[in-house]
């Protein structure tokens with residue numbers, strides 16, 4: 001397996017930009033966001049986390065699904081390409097450079113949802129044009145709990161993964177044929193690893209287990225949650241419901257949340273318009289409102305309980321995919337200071 | 351929802367003002383880019399701020415800005431209501447009483463003296479309230495000022511025979527969708543979590559905390575929000591001042607206990 005020196009990465013990105021669009025973490029208001037770059041040095045691989053996850057690239061906050069027009073008769077047109085990062089460049093592929101391990105796990109969760117459970121042409125069209133280059137985290141942030149969720153390492157879901165083995169070297173793990181092709185397309189940027197680098201890699205991975213792993217695990221969570229639903233620790237939900245502001249932020253920043261609302265927007269003329277989908281959140285008051293105004297989850301307590309169940313029970317049971325990857329974004333963003341790992345620990349009685 | 355217009359007819363619209371700065375009507379005039387399309391589908395029957403020839407009702411839709419602050423205005427809004435099939439409270443003043451409702455918390459007589467000296471006796475001043483203290487309102491268009499796109503959205507909905515759907519969530523949603531960094535989490539007093547969405551988080555967009563100009567959203571958790579602000583060491587005075595700023599007379603805020 002090869003190796004890449006840190007100072008060569010911006011140059012590699014510059015080269016890639018000739019062929020691909022590149023989207024990477026860039027600074028914004030003292031935080032980071034995934035954004036299209038025009039120069040390699042814009043990509044900041046030392047980022048801690050991004051406000052919104054890379055999910056927005058395949059499943060944008062707002063996406064036109066259909067446009068319609070009424071002249072003589074009503075005409076519908078699917079708007080497949082709308083909102084894709086490289087709309088102006090036709091079918092250009094794009095590289096997402098610098099995705100953390102937890103977010104790669106999250107993309108696998110979304111793949112399951114949007115490619116298997118409910119195949120979604122809008123998602124698939126963008127996903128099919130993407131290449132993912134992961135990058136390792138050297139230290140977990142205080143808000144991360146990938147250690148609990150077991151997501152600080154990743155074995156698939158990327159084309160290349162850069163595991164940092166010291167200040168200025170990354171060990172390159174190949175995850176797909178596309179990844180292999182990248183290596184041979186840009187041979188000048190990589191070098192062969194030596195016995196010494198392999199030794200470093202082993203050491204780094206071992207240290208990682210020590211730094212990241214948590215004594216708490218998610219084993220048994222679904223069963224425990226089964227018992228918690230109404231009583232046992234019913235006060236957990238009451239307490240959370242009283243604190244929660246219902247701002248929806250936790251779902252909106254979550255890399256695995258996939259709920260959306262579908263709305264029509266008609267032009268003033270009444271002759272044309274579009275149907276779009278917009279991210280939704282089960283913590284918003286009208287998420288479970290049905291025709292006639294009945295709300296299946298009328299209280300904040302019922303809504304926050306539902307979110308936790310969806311993340312930690314329903315998704316796991318439904319084919320073993322993770323509903324939460326421990327990325328910590330909800331912990332950082334929640335104005336009420338509600339922390340997913342605290343909830344997990346409480347349910348587990350730790 | 352009743353269809354307000356027939357296929358060929360235009361929507362008969364009135365745009366009227368009570369006590370306020372006139373900023374929301376200005377937003378309608380600022381609709382310039384779509385103004386021509388607008389007059390294709392609506393007839394401005396009564397719009398004193400923009401045209402010289404105006405007629406009284408009946409109207410299909412009346413947009414009324416401003417708070418009700420005098421006896422005369424109570425009569426006016428009652429008449430407008432009678433003449434309109436669909437009444438829109440245009441802007442925060444019409445929805446809640448607006449900035450001027452802060453005077454409802456003091457002595458009106460005292461305020462009158464302060465502003466007009468001793469010749470204020472002819473000024474008829476009631477507490478400043480939203481329209482709905484006196485009449486039924488069909489749609490609350492919040493904001494100081496309102497967001498132009500909402501005016502168009504509401505008219506479009508009415509034109510195609512749909513009830514305009516207000517948003518039932520907070521500014522935080524729009525703030526996060528736009529991927530702005532959270533100011534509240536930086537310790538600033540941002541009213542986003544309790545404030546009704548619809549402005550596309552106009553203030554956080556330029557790194558200014560939300561002042562709550564759109565008023566509380568219907569399920570705002572005020573108790574928890576105030577607790578959070580206190581935990582951030584924001585003073586009770588500052589908290590109260592923020593709640594008193596734009597929509598102090600909103601039913602949820604009127605008797606708010608901060609301590």
Ligand code: SF4
Pocket residue numbers: 250253254255256257311323324325326327328329330331340
């Ligand atoms: S629930 Fe929170 S920690 Fe888990 S994946 Fe979503 S944002 Fe990350």
Ligand code: SF4
Pocket residue numbers: 251254256257258259280281282283307310311
């Ligand atoms: S139900 Fe809630 S937690 Fe689950 S994916 Fe949807 S928004 Fe996220």
Ligand code: SF4
Pocket residue numbers: 243244245246247248249250251283304333334335336337338
């Ligand atoms: S981010 Fe926090 S306060 Fe907002 S809805 Fe989620 S749990 Fe509730």
Ligand code: SF4
Pocket residue numbers: 335521522523525526530531532533534535540541542543551554559560
């Ligand atoms: S900045 Fe204000 S509006 Fe935006 S998420 Fe934070 S609290 Fe909500």
Ligand code: SF4
Pocket residue numbers: 493494521545546549550551552553554559560561562563564565
């Ligand atoms: S962010 Fe708040 S203060 Fe600013 S326009 Fe929106 S509601 Fe009004």
